[in-house]
Amino acid sequence: MSPSDRPGVGERPGGGWRQAYGPGALPRSFLAKRGQAASTVAERARLQGLARHQGLLVGLAAVVVVIAVWQLVTSLHVVAPIVLPGPSAIAVGLYQYATSPDFPIDLATSGEELAIGFGLAIVIGLPAGILMGWYRLVFQVFDPFVSFFYSTPRIALVPLLIIWFGIGIWSKVAVIYLGAFFPIAINTLVGVRSLDPDLLRCARSFGATDLQLFRTIALPGAVPFILTGLRLGVGHALIGVVVGELVAAQHGVGYEMNIFGTTYQMAKMFAALFIIAVAGAVLQTAFQRLEHRFDAWRVSAGGRR
Numbered sequence: 001m002s003p004s005d006r007p008g009v010g011e012r013p014g015g016g017w018r019q020a021y022g023p024g025a026l027p028r029s030f031l032a033k034r035g036q037a038a039s040t041v042a043e044r045a046r047l048q049g050l051a052r053h054q055g056l057l058v059g060l061a062a063v064v065v066v067i068a069v070w071q072l073v074t075s076l077h078v079v080a081p082i083v084l085p086g087p088s089a090i091a092v093g094l095y096q097y098a099t100s101p102d103f104p105i106d107l108a109t110s111g112e113e114l115a116i117g118f119g120l121a122i123v124i125g126l127p128a129g130i131l132m133g134w135y136r137l138v139f140q141v142f143d144p145f146v147s148f149f150y151s152t153p154r155i156a157l158v159p160l161l162i163i164w165f166g167i168g169i170w171s172k173v174a175v176i177y178l179g180a181f182f183p184i185a186i187n188t189l190v191g192v193r194s195l196d197p198d199l200l201r202c203a204r205s206f207g208a209t210d211l212q213l214f215r216t217i218a219l220p221g222a223v224p225f226i227l228t229g230l231r232l233g234v235g236h237a238l239i240g241v242v243v244g245e246l247v248a249a250q251h252g253v254g255y256e257m258n259i260f261g262t263t264y265q266m267a268k269m270f271a272a273l274f275i276i277a278v279a280g281a282v283l284q285t286a287f288q289r290l291e292h293r294f295d296a297w298r299v300s301a302g303g304r305r
Contacts, residue, residue, distance in 0.1 A: 085267040093267030094274060102256065107275075109251040110241055113169050114279075117176025118237045125181045125233075126226065129188025134218065139189070150182045154240065158247050172244035172252070179236035184229040191225025192218055224291060231287040238280045 067087050073079060074086030081089065097103055132139045132146075158175055165171040195217060203213055245254030253272050260269035 082264060082266055085270060089267040090270045090274065093265070093269075094271035097256070097268050097271050102251070105251050106253050106256050109169065109249075110245070110253045113172040113176060113244070113252070114237055114241055116169070117173040117240065118180050118233065120173070120177045121180035121184055121233055121237070122230070124177075125184035125229070126188055128181075129185040129226075129229075130192055130214070130218065130222070132185070133189040133192025133222075134214075146182065146185065149178070150186070154178045155243055158244060161244075162248050167248040167250060172241065172249065175244040176237045176240035179240040180233035183232035183236060184226070187225045187229025187232065188222060191222030194225070195221045227287055227291040231284055231291060234283045234287060235280060238276060238283075242276060 071086050071088060074081060074084060074089070085093070128142070132142055154175060157178065158171075161171045161174045165174055199217060200213065203217060208216070241252070242254040242257065245252035246258050249255040253275055257269050257272040257276075260266070260272060
């Protein structure tokens with residue numbers, strides 16, 4: 001047999017599939033296995049996508065089931081509509097309230113109170129928590145006051161705040177601030193005191209100043225705790241909005257809830273409650289997503305002092 005007649009590498013004597021289908025062809029078994037692998041990868045990606053959105057899908061399904069049962073109970077008059085209106089009646093009440101001339105004023109008033117009060121709680125609570133967590137003397141001075149006011153129900157202070165600030169927005173701003181300040185400050189304090197002491201000693205041994213430690217170790221290490229405090233503070237802030245406007249106000253969603261309740265417009269009252277709940281859910285979800293992004297920054301070591 002001459003060299004030109006010998007089978008090449010991968011060829012069988014007699015030509016085999018290369019001679020039958022051409023030099024660029026692939027065997028059918030290889031093509032079948034490649035197709036199976038591609039389908040397996042696609043199926044795995046689909047299952048991973050479902051697992052990633054499983055919580056959302058389950059939550060939506062639960063909400064749909066609860067709304068359906070709720071509507072069925074009210075349609076069968078198991079509960080009187082004046083006690084518990086159905087979802088369809090609440091939707092009508094929401095439309096009527098949203099199209100009323102008072103709705104933009106109420107929404108703007110409650111939003112302004114929430115923004116100012118929660119903003120002040122962040123601006124003052126974060127530095128206060130950092131200083132109390134970093135300096136032992138500051139913690140010893142302010143800890144009795146923080147413990148006292150945190151244990152005091154903020155609702156009990158509403159009449160006093162109305163006397164001090166009037167029935168305008170500033171009494172509600174004060175209630176919101178007091179409700180959101182303590183979760184933010186206390187969680188920030190815990191985050192700073194949970195820093196790794198070995199890491200701090202190592203940084204100090206290389207001559208790091210307090211400002212450098214704040215910027216490079218304290219703040220990054222406390223970020224997950226700070227975000228947790230912000231998420232808790234949002235809930236307390238919304239409670240402050242409703243409580244402050246229920247007691248004394250001229251405008252606001254909580255004020256309208258009180259009016260609707262006293263005039264037995266239950267569908268509109270639930271609609272106003274729905275607006276507050278949606279606002280809280282949106283803010284909670286935003287802070288929770290931020291918290292999950294920084295979750296890897298959490299330090300498992302104990303407090304440094």
